[in-house]
Amino acid sequence: MRTSVVVFTCDLRLSDHPPLRAARYGGGRVVPLFVRDPAVDRAGFAAPNRLAFLADCLRDLDTRLRERGGRLVLREGDAVTEVCRVAAEADADEVHMADDVSAFARAREQRLRRALEADGRRLYVHDAVSTAVAPGAVTPASSDHFAVFTPYYRRWSAQGLRDVLDTPRAITVPEEVGSAQLPERGDVSGVSPGLCAGGETAGRRRLTAWLRSGVDAYEERHDDLAGDGTSRLSPHLHFGTLSPVEAVHRARRVGGAGAEAFVRQIAWRDFHRQVLAARPDAAARDYRTHHDRWRGGKDAAADAEAWREGRTGYPVVDAAMRQLRHEGWMHNRGRLLAASFLTKTLYVDWRVGARHFLDLLVDGDMANNQLNWQWVAGTGTDTRPNRVLNPVTQGKRYDPDGAYVRRWVEELAGVKGAAVHEPWNLPAQERARTGYPEPVVSLAEGLDRFKRARGRS
Secondary structure (H helix, E strand, O other): OOEEEEEOOOOOOOOOOHHHHHHOOOOOEEEEEEEEOHHHHHOOOOOHHHHHHHHHHHHHHHHHHHOOOOOOEEEEOOHHHHHHHHHHHHOOOEEEEEOOOOHHHHHHHHHHHHHHHHOOOEEEEEOOOOOOOOOOOOOOOOOOOOOOHHHHHHHHHHOOOOOOOOOOOOOOOOOOOOOOOOOOHHHOOOOOOOOOOOOHHHHHHHHHHHHHHOHHHHHHHOOOOOOOOOOOOHHHHHHOOOOHHHHHHHHHHHOOHHHHHHHHHHHHHHHHHHHHHHOHHHHOOOOOOOOOOOOOHHHHHHHHHHHHHOOOOOHHHHHHHHHHHHHOOOOHHHHHHHHHHHHHHOOOOHHHHHHHHHHHOOOOOHHHHHHHHHHHHOOOOOOOOOOOOOHHHHHHHHOOOOHHHHHHOHHHOOOOHHHHHOHHHOOHHHHHHHOOOOOOOOHHHHHHHHHHHOOOO
16 A cells, blocks of 8 residues: 655645645555654744644644544654654655745755655655745746735736645554654743634634634724734644635635735735745845844843833833733734834834744744835835834724723723823823833934934935
8 A cells, every 4th residue: 555644844734735635645544744843943933832832733633633543643853854764664655745935944845855865755845735826826027926915916816726625534544653742732831821722623613703703894803903803813824724725715705805805914925925935035134125224232222122021112012012922923903013113113123023023923934924024124025115103193093992002001001092092191190100111212213213224314
């Protein structure tokens, strides 16, 4: 009987899984394999929140496999070495895995292909597993990737998606292949107390509930900070416990403006992946440089630390940063405001903020995180690189009653209404009682500094 290995990476599901479908073709045996590679830790990708969410995902994947007669095989060590070892133990001819766009993943794929070929085995890499449309599937006439989202989205929307694949009913795993013990969330320290549950079961449940009762209002409510009208599906898309192809198909069946706006967000995710696939150095270098001379030294370090702690003196920014620390997740509008404040008002290097987000975000990945940060900093694909988001104006617009701020900034919980966005205007005694910090910089000073740095004044 033919045996194949399926290497799970950021595709931790059984539903709509092209590598698994190909490996099972003809009814052969399959080794569902996940390798816990220390190189991921050394590269700085293994943050506590993602490790805890990953533990949930692996346990759920193992449970779903066992319901079908299989099991998950977990190995620890160098990914290439362990995949080759498992393939040899199972006498497998083929190894299947999903494509990925990071430089780390591309290098791993190349090493694995060479090692397997040296052993007389073949590696098959499948696209449209972690994306709805594969990187490079749509390109402009004059370049290998789109640098602006709107024309990309037009081509992306016209691109036909593959069909959703059925979840396998039965999976046969060779008994002779052993496994390490699966991790548990409780073994991970430093996890945000409000971190959501991981795994395909939780992800599919959330998607179904979202499409039933949330997506219709998404167009009107996606920027509502207090109402939180977002899907909160980003962690599941990042770990691949949900298929973006299936999510798009299901949303389009629902239809309407809300569903279209939701699909557009999935297209943004694909857009960033096709940029990073073409420009892998954009994970650490400016996509479009403005020759910024970012602030350094003690003052900038102190400002950045106040930003991390949610003590900048600007309530909506601080609320967003405190939500991040508590949940390992942040509302999208909050991400924009926090990033704009760090890079445009404080004029601190976007890489400082991107690193902090990667340290805490459960959905943090190279493509979305780094390129979203560059978009806000004006060094990425934004066609208006010098736009600055005013945290007071934005707070009043997207949190008009101040409910989001009061939820996360407990010092200001007693301040009524929109006054919470400008605590410096409170009567002196009331202001002192809150214990809330003074602004680290005036908005006028920050704007002037940024304009001078960019040569705009």
